[in-house]
Amino acid sequence: MMAATATDTARGELRLTEPMSKHTSWRVGGPAETFFVPNSLEDLSLFLHELNEEIPVFWFGVGTNLLVRDGGIHGVVISASRILRELERPEHYLVRAGAGLPCTQLARQCIRWGLGPSEFFAGIPGTIGGALAMNAGAHGGETWERVESVRTIDRDGEIHERAPAEYTVGYRSVTGPKNEWFIEAVLRFEEGVEPSLEDMNSMLERRKKTQPLGLPSCGSVFRNPPGDHAARLIEAAGLKGFSIGGAEVSEKHANFIINSDNATATDIEELIEHVRQTVIEVHGIELVHEVRIVGEVAK
Numbered sequence: 001m002m003a004a005t006a007t008d009t010a011r012g013e014l015r016l017t018e019p020m021s022k023h024t025s026w027r028v029g030g031p032a033e034t035f036f037v038p039n040s041l042e043d044l045s046l047f048l049h050e051l052n053e054e055i056p057v058f059w060f061g062v063g064t065n066l067l068v069r070d071g072g073i074h075g076v077v078i079s080a081s082r083i084l085r086e087l088e089r090p091e092h093y094l095v096r097a098g099a100g101l102p103c104t105q106l107a108r109q110c111i112r113w114g115l116g117p118s119e120f121f122a123g124i125p126g127t128i129g130g131a132l133a134m135n136a137g138a139h140g141g142e143t144w145e146r147v148e149s150v151r152t153i154d155r156d157g158e159i160h161e162r163a164p165a166e167y168t169v170g171y172r173s174v175t176g177p178k179n180e181w182f183i184e185a186v187l188r189f190e191e192g193v194e195p196s197l198e199d200m201n202s203m204l205e206r207r208k209k210t211q212p213l214g215l216p217s218c219g220s221v222f223r224n225p226p227g228d229h230a231a232r233l234i235e236a237a238g239l240k241g242f243s244i245g246g247a248e249v250s251e252k253h254a255n256f257i258i259n260s261d262n263a264t265a266t267d268i269e270e271l272i273e274h275v276r277q278t279v280i281e282v283h284g285i286e287l288v289h290e291v292r293i294v295g296e297v298a299k
């Protein structure tokens with residue numbers, strides 16, 4: 001079901017029982033009770049302001065790090081990746097990027113501007129908002145190393161300017177003010193660090209050779225434990241190719257789980273748990289998953 005207008009005043013697209021499998025890179029996930037795509041930041045702000053405060057809100061980037069359970073998401077899922085896509089350069093080394101902007105687009109424009117280090121963003125298939133929420137990183141670079149400031153929106157639709165000091169940032173983890181979501185970041189790049197299109201392209205080529213990029217996945221499922229690699233531990237536990245239902249540990253990269261044959265979210269979650277338990281039994285190391293698991297178990 002779809003309605004053109006979300007509320008009397010906030011404009012956007014409101015879909016009821018929207019299958020999240022249409023929106024996640026694993027191609028699984030039950031329905032969002034309500035899925036809202038605002039027309040503008042003002043509409044988003046009005047929508048949040050008018051929304052009954054008891055209704056849970058879940059913010060969605062483009063679903064490249066998300067396992068939505070088969071029972072779906074209760075409440076409202078907000079997708080702002082069609083708006084908040086601005087990208088500008090207010091000062092020589094500073095870039096302002098909207099939370100809905102794809103990280104790949106940021107990388108390409110920074111390379112044109114000669115701003116580095118920025119190539120690592122090209123390997124991250126999500127949005128700037130998702131990268132801020134996850135402290136996404138690759139090839140030695142991390143999102144929050146570049147953050148000068150962020151703008152957020154809260155549950156009442158109010159906008160805030162925030163400094164990095166207001167967040168606790170770690171490896172693939174960020175905690176900060178509750179019930180606020182990123183709408184924009186100002187990123188600082190470095191003097192004398194020239195990015196190169198060739199470096200970016202060879203990094204992308206390497207990823208193509210070592211990761212199952214054409215198949216539905218969420219990238220690395222587990223965080224690397226200190227001093228080791230989750231992929232090495234999983235492979236050494238003999239789990240490459242192991243499957244539950246339609247979910248399979250990739251033969252190409254053991255820290256990737258692929259949806260190889262109409263997997264359900266339950267198949268994937270059970271496989272994640274099986275891998276975790278096996279790695280504990282074989283290596284005595286407890287892996288922590290990097291992917292966010294959300295929603296309700298199917299009844």
Ligand SMILES: Cc1cc2nc3c(=O)[nH]c(=O)nc-3n(C[C@H](O)[C@H](O)[C@H](O)COP(=O)(O)OP(=O)(O)OC[C@H]3O[C@@H](n4cnc5c(N)ncnc54)[C@H](O)[C@@H]3O)c2cc1C
Nearest residue numbers: 061062063064065126127129130131133136137181182219
């Ligand atoms: C093939 C592949 C390769 C990948 N490689 C890498 C890699 O090299 N490095 C890496 O770090 N990740 C990698 N990932 C994982 C993923 O791309 C990143 O975690 C990315 O940052 C997620 O962004 P998203 O927009 O898809 O967020 P989503 O998956 O939609 O959401 C992820 C989390 O962020 C929250 N969130 C999203 N937007 C906002 C916002 N604006 N404000 C507050 N919270 C928000 C969501 O609520 C959710 O909890 C890979 C994924 C795939 C499929």
